[in-house]
Amino acid sequence: MNTIRIFFLLLITLAFHTSFAQKDGYWDKTRATTEEITVSARNRIIIKTQDFPEGTTEVVFRITLLDKNQQMAGSLVSVLKSIPDPTGITQGSAGAVFILSKISGEDKCKYAIFSSADLATKYKENGKTDNACLVQDTPVSKDAKLLSTEKSACMKSNSSNLWFGFESKNWIMNQKVILEVVPWVDNKLSRGWTTENKKSIIEQCKTSNLAQKMSNSDDFCVCILDKIQTKYKFKEFQKLLAVERAKAFKDFGNSCFGEINLSTAVYEDLRKQAALLAKQGKQGEAITKLAIIINDGKATALDYNSIGSNYILTKQYGKAIKFLKEGEKLDDVELLIKLNLAHAYLLNDNYSSAKAIYKEYQAQNVTDSLSWNEKVKQDFEIFKKVGIQNKDFGRVLNLFN
Structure with a gap:
């Protein structure tokens, strides 16, 4: 009666703790390991667990030694049905994992856990536990633990199995060992x-x-x-x-x-990148950025003006004319496009077309504070700095006198 009472008190305590932060997963009872084996006197044996399912982050194991006629009162799987997740076990309710075992007699054993078959095989041969991820070196008649990927070296190797090695401490009689291992599967990681x-x-x-x-x-x-x-x-x-x-x-x-809402931000970012590249004298890279905007059908008239300006500075006058005319279709009153179109005509040896545009807008401002005539002078100076010369620069400037 006392055993049952303690068990239910543990479950109540566990429910209290886990109600606040339950993990999203499940005990995989179909992939649980339950092995009943006999360890011969003074021998060592190895037990390999069932394959852990993908997404296993924790396992609970229970080891129970039974006398000849003794039986388990409740399996580990049946106990875990009452435990919603491993959180409660780590919060002091581990007793619930093995409290239903009925133990009598004095049989005890040592055990060690290994993360690979090779390490387990060497243990069976020589009894050394140097490479074990967990060692119980004090003989026990029962034990239960939770192994997690966060805290246990056994679970950090990403192995899909564990190997349990047992060494009998009974020098005369065989021992009956029950090993139970149940994996906890994280729902997200299981994918x-x-x-x-x-x-x-x-x-x-x-x-x-x-x-x-x-x-x-x-x-x-x-x-x-x-x-x-x-x-x-x-x-x-x-x-x-x-x-x-x-x-x-x-x-x-x-x-x-x-x-x-990335669309607007992406194209604004491309425009900023293009402007910075052009300022650094990297007109070719600026053209690449602007071409993305144009090819995606997101270009404004000023985008066409920008790419036209960069084509002029790279002496690709035919392409400049092509894109500036496209910009004109979007905004026929944008004077920056008109001015760059005049420059492209002039540098492409079409003085007459250039002259008509230079003359038509000479009395206007291209911005609220910059006159058309002053902008022409500024652009010609920029052209000269990058090595673009034209015999008609002077003739154009004389048009404004």
Whole structure:
């Protein structure tokens, strides 16, 4: 009666502790290990657990030594049905794990746990426990512990099994040992999304066309990762054909692009990058950034003006004219486009077309504080600094006198 009373008190205490912070997972009773073995006098034996399921973060084991006619009052699996998750076991309720064992007699054994078959085999041969991840060197008649990936070396090797080694301390009679091991499976990790697997998806995302448009693609790639994790287990995603994975990245990318309002921010960032590159004299790189905006159909008239200006400074006058005319279609009153178009005509040996534009707008301002005539003078000075010369610069300036 006292044993049962203590057991239920432990369960009540456990329920109190775990009600505040339960882990999201389950005891995998189908992959539990239950072995009843006989250890011969003065011998050592090895028991390999069942394969742990993917996502196993903790295991509870119970070791019980029984006399010849003794039986277990309750299995470890049946006890764990009353324990919602491993949290309570770590909070002092470990007694609930083995309190229902009926022990009589004096049989005891030592045991050690190993994370690989090779290490366990060596132990069986020589009895050395130097390479064990857990050692119980004081003979016991029963024991129970929780092993977790956070605290136990046994669980940090990412092995899908553990090997239990037992050494009988009975020098005359055989011993009956009951080993029970039950894994706790984290629901999220059971889908295979380890830290390393997540990193592989993030790295793959960062090479995508959309991500490369961003100066910081972290939020975008995390959004894609979340969607992939929700739809697929990691192994399922890896088994997709290359074209299927590429389509998944594209579809999820387009969804994330819209969901987190990245579109406007991305193109504004590209414009800033292009302006900075142009200021640094890296017109070719600036053109690449602006071309992304244009090819995506997100360009404004000023974007066309910017790419036209960069083409002029790289002496690609035909391309400058082409893009500036496209900008004119979007905004026919933007004088910065008109001025750059005049420059492109002039440098492309079409003085007459250039002259018509220079003359038409000479009485206006290109901005609220900069006159057309002054802007022409400034641009000609910039051209000379980068090595662009033209015999008609003087003729154009004389038009304003």
